[in-house]
Amino acid sequence: MKTRLWALILPLAAGLACSQANSGDAPEGTVDLASLDAVFSDFSDPDGPGCAFAVSRDGQQVMARAYGMANLEWDIPNTPETVFEPGSVSKQFTAAATILLALDGRIDLDDDIREYFPEMPDYGEPITVRMLVHHTSGLRDWGSVAGIEGWARTTRIHTHKHALDIASRQQALNYEPGLYYSYTNTGYNLQAMLVERVTGQTFDEFSQERIFGPLGMTKTQWRDDFTEIVEERSVGYRRGADGEWHMLMPFENVHGNGGLLTTVGDLLRFTRNLDTGEVGGPEFIRLMHEQGTLTSGRQISYAGGLFVGEYRGVREVQHSGGTAAYRGFLTRFPDHGVAVSVMCNVGEANPGGLARGVAELYLGDAISEESDDDDPAGVEVDPARVAALAGGYRDTRTGQFMELAADGPSLRVGGMQGFQLAAMSETEFGSPDGISIAFEAAAEGGRPAAIMNTPVAVDVRIEPVGEFSPTAADLADYVGTYRSDEAEVTYWVEVEDGSLVLKDRYGDGEALEPVYPDAFTQGGTTYIFHRGDGGRVTEASLSQGRVWDLRFDRVR
Template identity: 40%
Template sequence: MVEFFACQPQDKVAFNEDVDGIFAPWDHELSPGCALAVIHKGEVVYTKGYGMADLEHGIPITPESVFYIGSVSKQFVATALVLLEEEGKLSLDDNIREYIPELPDYGHPISIRHLIHHTSGFRDNLTLWELSGRSMIDDIPEDEIFALICRQQGLNFIPGVDFSYSNTCYFLMSMIIERVSGQNLRAYAEERIFSPLGMKHSQFNDDNHRIIKNRAFGYTQLAEDSIGNLIMRFDLVGSGGLYSSVKDLYLWDQNFYHNQLGKRGQTLIEQLQTNGKYSNGEEVNYAFAMINGEYRGLRTIHHTGSMGGYRSMYLRFPNEQFSVIILGNIDNLDPLNRAYEVASIFLKDKLSPEKEVMSTSDEPETSQNQSDYPETELNKFVGSYHSPELNATYHLEIAQNQKNILMQTIKQKPVILHISGSNILSDNTYKLDFNKNYQTFNMNYAGTSGIIFKKVAYSTLNE
């Protein structure tokens, strides 16, 4: 096991105070928080825990605390498939139906490579799960969500022509790993990745009954002075599922500079960091679950993670051999911006002048059409609509203000929709596009498009 070094910059007191200031809002015994590791040229130059891992028992966060790291898990899944290709057990260009024949034939081949770079067109399985009226942080039986995927009658687009981030892709990748290797993802990653690198506190948790030593629990900010426990029973692996610590991720970080996995040395690392391509040969801005970018003149590679109360960010500046790892257990942490703030302190002499403040959202604020519509116009949308793909029924009725439509389904909060066209209802996330006689509509939501609903009798609402 590599030791953690005490090396600091020459003006270490000022550096440390500036870094600690970033996390001050969470650094007390009444708040969850995060663990931080700052790495430069093979050494951890600063590492610390802020806030509490377990509020009920008064356990503070330390660099040894273990967190659910969300979609940062994906790069380990992509690495596993690259290792299987190196072993000659598959090709990334194989049609995925060679390994998962239960999937529908959509008329266009979908390759493993399409899955890796999110160019498959698959609708997001976790979005579909929530649209079906169930919570993604509760227990999700693997067979049920796989059946949900297989019920989808269409894709968002022809494979290879567009990009849409989809957790379905990495869930299916975990299935391929198991069917090809004969080991589930948990066992394969332990044997081929974690054990060789000495990552003794990392695991894909595919059983929510399992005890995880030093686990930090997830929380939600209910109000300014109110924290809520956000208990998570989610145990699907592939799209997420990895529990780890900043100390273990330091070992993963160092492998990018001195690769110990597989047989190809740095060639494997170069592959993992290479962007995918669309069918027309243009680059996809997504490598093997890593996003290539630039921050104030310096090259970056990063990925974020989020599930329940957990938030994570793994940011690398490869040319400087500098990294920031933040693993948190409170949903208002915003680790992406926090990581760049930390990097700006340590790399201030190398960064170009800051142009604008970063935002965690690329979605612009939009205003909804609040025009009044006669009741006869609103009545066209009223009724119950069923989706066989989701196995869920949505009920639409006129809202109390007599201006909008209220959309409801079992176990979900009602949503207010506005008329934004002669046959379209929408808000900032949903868009329902009705046919001319208002008997069917296609739903678009959060990158999932074309889900078909048909009008049914009110009595068929889910109970």
């Protein structure tokens, strides 16, 4: 275990608002305990993993409870003092470290990252540290590239050397720096490495000295050595194909993107500082909440490892996360002084839904009074008009395929299993969480293109695509061997049983579904084949959520 000098000299009870499992110090009757327990009813089985949560009002913890088991092999229950991993909730801690370093004058947020990482390619336009913080760098997500290579996270002991090696191999970005937003862990691993290169300390040492220690976060550290013994740590579990619980742990040493080991109480201590500035002062608070701005001038909702927006009409600052089978959510409603932290060791948990379920109990009438005019209520639209919009679409930035399905007067993004958008008019559809699609005027007899907006992706143009039913001769055009040096992987494309199949080095693969001319999908990834002079297929590209247009040369 890491030795922390500050942990030895702080009073033993410093900052602890709750020391026993399933207890809290809220004034009796403030919130009915049965109502709180009902939120977590799916995770209170003594034979399964579960969750812990804590609540604060005006910076003071008023409730902490826990459910389910921390360790199924030893029948150890979760408590409010159990250590979990909150996944990408960790990013606000990394942003905080980067911002503190900038406030020290040791870096500038507008510095070109190649000043600190000369091994990174020159993409023509500089990538700044600020872009790493706001996910506007264009850098591909290293973990996604590792998965394309065949080593998805949790399948290999990844380190920062792997992350930097993958990042430095990318000869292209998802987009020109600053042009769009795309969530990428790469930017947050680079920030952790930047702190180490500038200070000469490990990222954990810097964080202990500047953040965890001063805020009394006595049970928080970075998981920079997954083999280390951590007292009171829960084990992550998920259901296997056999219906039984199986361990799923983050056996990797990458951190900064995630990798925080902490408790629900310690998370509240940190988020309180985002109001008080006890560490960092007013400028720290401002920079942590400064939302990213694209080169177009459009502002996005992502700030310093935080999403800034609203929930049911109430201003909210939050982040969710998941690593292996751990799940986490930390949210704060600054206008009402309420903050909620939730962490679970069960992969099936939805920590955001759980945290907001708790928050609603504490916010009470604030939600119902403020949300009436903010939630899209929808209007009556002829279902036939909606049905005429349904079909396949192509994201013009990435080439990714998207299906829109008609559900009466509503649209579903991602087909009938996707999320629903209510009709706001005959051409506009939206959801309470800020996702909208606005259709343009349609050419006669055809479906129109549309502009899609989300809290972080703005002005995304999607265009309708026609059905693609390739013949055997068409499929034969794509058969070959394709190589990407950026992902260090070779794929073999073959035809089996009348379908195109993409295989890896082990001969494993699944059939690709044709979606539009020269484009196929499988598992959320769109594969696009590109033709050269004479119409011969000469290369292919791959696009998925965090990797856009990764190119493969046809080598045979």
